[in-house]
Amino acid sequence: MDKYEVLIVENLTKYYTSGYILTKKILGAENVSFNLRKREVFSIVGESGSGKSTVAKIILRLINPTSGKIYLDGKDVFSFDKKAYWRRVQGVFQDPYSTFNHFYTVDKPLMDAFSLLEKTSSKNKKYSKTERQEIIRSILEKIGMNPDEILGRYPHQISGGQMQRLLIARSLIIAPDILLADEPTSMTDASTRVAILRELLRLKEEGMAVLFITHDVGQAYHISDRAAVMKDGRIVEIGSSEDVFFHPQHPYTKNLVASVPKLHIKWNA
Amino acid sequence: MMSWKKELFLKNRKFQVCLAIIVLIVLTGVIGPFMTLDPEEYTGDRYEPPSSKHLLGTETFGKDVLAQLVVGIRNSLMVGAIAGMLGLMIALAAGGLGAYIGGAPDEGINTIANIFLVLPSVPVLIVLSVAFKYRSLFIIAGIIAVLGWAGSARSLRSQVLSLKERDFVNLARISGKSNVEIVFKEIFPNMLSYVFTSFCWMFGGAITAEAGISLLGLGPSMAVTLGTMLHYALVNEAQIIGAWWWFLPPGLVLIVFTGTLLMMSSVIDDVFNPKLRGLV
Amino acid sequence: MSLTKSELKMMSEFVLKTGDLTGYYRGTFGVVHAVDGVSLTIKKGEILGLAGESGCGKSTFTQLLTGTPVPLLHYESGKVEVEGIDIWNTPAEELRKEVKCKLLSYVPQSALNALNPTLRLRKFVADMLRERTGQKCSPNEAREFLAEHFRALNLDEHVLDRYPHELSGGMRQRAVIAISTYAKPSLLLTDEPTSSLDVASQKRLIEMLLSLHRTGMIKSMMISSHDICALRQLCDRIAIMYAGKLVEEGTTDDIINNPVHPYTTLLLDSLLPLEHLSKDEKFKIIEGRPPDLRHPPPGCRFHPRCPQRTDICTFKMPPAVEKDGRSFSCWLYSKGELGDG
Numbered sequence: 036m037d038k039y040e041v042l043i044v045e046n047l048t049k050y051y052t053s054g055y056i057l058t059k060k061i062l063g064a065e066n067v068s069f070n071l072r073k074r075e076v077f078s079i080v081g082e083s084g085s086g087k088s089t090v091a092k093i094i095l096r097l098i099n100p101t102s103g104k105i106y107l108d109g110k111d112v113f114s115f116d117k118k119a120y121w122r123r124v125q126g127v128f129q130d131p132y133s134t135f136n137h138f139y140t141v142d143k144p145l146m147d148a149f150s151l152l153e154k155t156s157s158k159n160k161k162y163s164k165t166e167r168q169e170i171i172r173s174i175l176e177k178i179g180m181n182p183d184e185i186l187g188r189y190p191h192q193i194s195g196g197q198m199q200r201l202l203i204a205r206s207l208i209i210a211p212d213i214l215l216a217d218e219p220t221s222m223t224d225a226s227t228r229v230a231i232l233r234e235l236l237r238l239k240e241e242g243m244a245v246l247f248i249t250h251d252v253g254q255a256y257h258i259s260d261r262a263a264v265m266k267d268g269r270i271v272e273i274g275s276s277e278d279v280f281f282h283p284q285h286p287y288t289k290n291l292v293a294s295v296p297k298l299h300i301k302w303n304a
Numbered sequence: 305m306m307s308w309k310k311e312l313f314l315k316n317r318k319f320q321v322c323l324a325i326i327v328l329i330v331l332t333g334v335i336g337p338f339m340t341l342d343p344e345e346y347t348g349d350r351y352e353p354p355s356s357k358h359l360l361g362t363e364t365f366g367k368d369v370l371a372q373l374v375v376g377i378r379n380s381l382m383v384g385a386i387a388g389m390l391g392l393m394i395a396l397a398a399g400g401l402g403a404y405i406g407g408a409p410d411e412g413i414n415t416i417a418n419i420f421l422v423l424p425s426v427p428v429l430i431v432l433s434v435a436f437k438y439r440s441l442f443i444i445a446g447i448i449a450v451l452g453w454a455g456s457a458r459s460l461r462s463q464v465l466s467l468k469e470r471d472f473v474n475l476a477r478i479s480g481k482s483n484v485e486i487v488f489k490e491i492f493p494n495m496l497s498y499v500f501t502s503f504c505w506m507f508g509g510a511i512t513a514e515a516g517i518s519l520l521g522l523g524p525s526m527a528v529t530l531g532t533m534l535h536y537a538l539v540n541e542a543q544i545i546g547a548w549w550w551f552l553p554p555g556l557v558l559i560v561f562t563g564t565l566l567m568m569s570s571v572i573d574d575v576f577n578p579k580l581r582g583l584v
Numbered sequence: 585m586s587l588t589k590s591e592l593k594m595m596s597e598f599v600l601k602t603g604d605l606t607g608y609y610r611g612t613f614g615v616v617h618a619v620d621g622v623s624l625t626i627k628k629g630e631i632l633g634l635a636g637e638s639g640c641g642k643s644t645f646t647q648l649l650t651g652t653p654v655p656l657l658h659y660e661s662g663k664v665e666v667e668g669i670d671i672w673n674t675p676a677e678e679l680r681k682e683v684k685c686k687l688l689s690y691v692p693q694s695a696l697n698a699l700n701p702t703l704r705l706r707k708f709v710a711d712m713l714r715e716r717t718g719q720k721c722s723p724n725e726a727r728e729f730l731a732e733h734f735r736a737l738n739l740d741e742h743v744l745d746r747y748p749h750e751l752s753g754g755m756r757q758r759a760v761i762a763i764s765t766y767a768k769p770s771l772l773l774t775d776e777p778t779s780s781l782d783v784a785s786q787k788r789l790i791e792m793l794l795s796l797h798r799t800g801m802i803k804s805m806m807i808s809s810h811d812i813c814a815l816r817q818l819c820d821r822i823a824i825m826y827a828g829k830l831v832e833e834g835t836t837d838d839i840i841n842n843p844v845h846p847y848t849t850l851l852l853d854s855l856l857p858l859e860h861l862s863k864d865e866k867f868k869i870i871e872g873r874p875p876d877l878r879h880p881p882p883g884c885r886f887h888p889r890c891p892q893r894t895d896i897c898t899f900k901m902p903p904a905v906e907k908d909g910r911s912f913s914c915w916l917y918s919k920g921e922l923g924d925g
Contacts, residue, residue, distance in 0.1 A: 095474075097474055097477060121480055126478055128475070134471040134475050135472060136490055138493040138494055147479040151480040224637045224874070225637055226850075226870035229867050250782070250783075251856075253858040256858055257866055281860075290784065291783055294784050295813075296790070296814045296816065297817075298840060298857040299857070299859060
């Protein structure tokens with residue numbers, strides 16, 4: 036396994052404030068630190084309110100942290116131009132129905148991906164319409180989707196699973212080093228879930244660092260190499276998946292893995 | 305999403321009826337003036353009741369009421385449309401962009417909108433109207449727009465605020481789209497029905513506002529509008545004389561047009577908001 | 585019509601019996617064949633799990649059992665008998681007074697969000713009791729009445745003094761189930777009781793349901809859920825639904841360890857529980873998508889996606905076959921033999 040640490044997160048802290056005169060502070064995340072390596076899937080597991088979505092949004096630079104640092108290839112991320120950053124770090128969100136703008140066909144996010152490439156191209160490369168179509172088609176075929184069944188349709192005409200896979204295809208157009216998947220399977224049925232997870236694993240094999248955010252402990256264990264467990268904004272356990280889920284140290288993790296219902300093992304009633 | 309056109313225009317009875325009424329009134333205003341007598345000419349005796357020559361009779365100076373009515377419709381609609389569009393543009397810019405940018409600009413614009421909302425519109429309208437010595441239709445439209453944008457701005461703002469949090473906006477952001485691109489290409493298209501409804505309300509409100517200040521004699525200095533007709537009818541005590549053909553028609557047109565416009569906007573709302581139809 | 589002794593005994597053995605229950609959604613979107621001919625039984629004292637992915641019809645089926653489905657859902661045909669009472673042939677008033685809460689209690693999926701946010705729980709209970717019994721009931725009386733029941737379920741009775749928003753999701757769900765079972769109904773129906781809860785709350789809820797059963801307060805239950813691991817901990821028997829049809833039913837052990845129907849096998853294979861699985865045991869895909877129930881496929885509804893389909897599957901619906909205490913609908917085993925059909 037490549038030990039190269041492509042993303043280093045150091046003491047990330049986020050307080051949400053509301054009000055100007057009597058400000059109220061709500062803790063989003065506190066002192067979160069972890070590293071992402073190439074060719075690895077890293078899971079962040081937590082219940083709702085644990086802070087995992089906050090961390091995801093900060094890493095995707097959708098919100099700014101209160102304090103803390105993130106380094107990409109050793110460089111301070113907050114000194115990066117955002118567009119250049121998004122060339123290297125991309126995301127897939129939880130709800131495919133919300134991620135596609137129902138006003139446009141499903142082609143739009145794919146086409147928009149090219150505009151990001153053009154804006155950040157050092158050689159001023161432009162993609163013509165035919166070039167874009169070709170690339171989109173070949174990527175769709177590569178992930179096992181039939182372009183003719185998908186392109187040109189509106190979001191309500193295709194399934195949630197197909198939408199999620201299209202979002203992965205969009206990421207492939209940009210070809211980032213890091214893919215952040217925020218609960219990508221929580222709104223899909225069983226068979227789509229497996230397809231998405233397999234796709235993420237394939238991306239890992241091709242060298243990407245995948246940050247997998249989920250509340251499903253079983254999925255996190257099966258798909259990731261290393262994992263972190265979050266509670267109330269802090270990381271309480273971090274290590275290899277085998278260690279974290281089968282030899283937990285922290286009482287919260289111990290309780291968590293004991294409370295997850297198993298398939299082949301029955302709790303003592 | 306494109307099926308809403310079919311649903312609206314072809315299937316919805318209420319919508320078709322409302323649209324027909326509105327188109328009828330608009331056509332009257334547009335074509336009417338070419339087909340009637342000259343509204344400024346003294347073509348008959350004073351207070352002639354409706355006859356074959358003057359379908360709606362004459363008013364106090366002997367001018368044809370029908371001729372005045374169609375010109376009045378045209379002018380009232382013009383003022384309403386201009387004020388409506390102007391007000392909508394201000395509301396979109398202030399409410400929409402402000403909400404998207406967030407932070408201090410948003411708070412500032414919101415505070416200004418709230419101040420405008422709280423202003424007592426009728427006294428301010430009166431004061432502003434008096435301030436202008438010569439009031440053209442455009443000036444009247446402008447005054448109404450400036451006083452009326454705040455309500456729509458607030459509802460458009462809340463729309464934008466909620467759409468801003470959606471994942472497709474986040475996706476556009478991580479695709480490197482600029483704020484302007486996101487507001488116009490991602491957020492506004494999802495607000496079309498609200499924008500149209502807002503326009504209907506502003507249009508209807510503007511016509512009523514114009515009628516209001518014209519009734520008080522502070523309307524356009526030279527032009528004939530539905531409001532000025534009512535004003536003159538009132539001033540000349542037409543209701544005591546019994547010349548109902550002078551004040552009833554403009555009043556009715558005002559009520560029918562504004563009411564139909566608002567009903568149409570609620571029908572459109574029903575189509576775009578399935579939840580309102582009871583199909584959760 | 586006189587019944588034989590064995591028929592009478594059979595009748596008393598089951599708390600729930602459905603025969604070819606069919607219900608469709610009818611609206612401007614067309615007709616959705618959500619539940620098509622489902623025959624299921626629950627013995628007294630049993631906990632049955634109704635499993636399947638979203639859209640398979642389990643929520644719809646549960647609603648059809650209550651006799652008062654949501655708007656747009658139409659009961660089409662079939663029998664539903666709860667403790668011998670024919671639900672769909674009983675007038676609504678009698679259903680409300682005799683069946684609801686006393687015999688049958690239904691906790692829908694979003695129950696924890698359906699509590700009136702402006703009422704303390706005890707006021708909500710008072711209103712409910714007044715409606716059910718026709719007698720006036722003050723919030724304090726209601727509280728006393730339920731306090732014992734709460735205590736028996738290891739729930740803090742002070743929960744009744746709170747507003748819904750003061751309670752966590754898990755607490756609300758448990759409170760709703762406790763309130764729905766105050767009359768100790770013979771059959772409790774819950775739809776996705778654990779789906780919006782966090783892991784620790786899920787466990788507490790499962791334990792509460794088991795405790796309701798163990799202490800005999802609720803003799804029988806039907807839990808519908810897509811979380812098969814949760815059902816495994818709770819249920820004696822599991823029934824699997826797909827596209828509005830019942831495909832397989834049997835004891836929990838049989839279903840989990842020896843599934844018969846290809847869909848059940850694939851569904852179980854697609855699960856990723858927190859257990860050690862070998863590499864080839866995980867990440868198995870089920871090809872295709874569930875059918876549009878406005879135009880369900882002819883024959884077996886799973887055939888377009890079934891890796892073992894044969895010709896007959898494509899045009900003829902397999903009958904339900906019973907063998908060894910379990911039942912399944914699949915042409916591979918139509919003769920009741922497990923092998924090449």
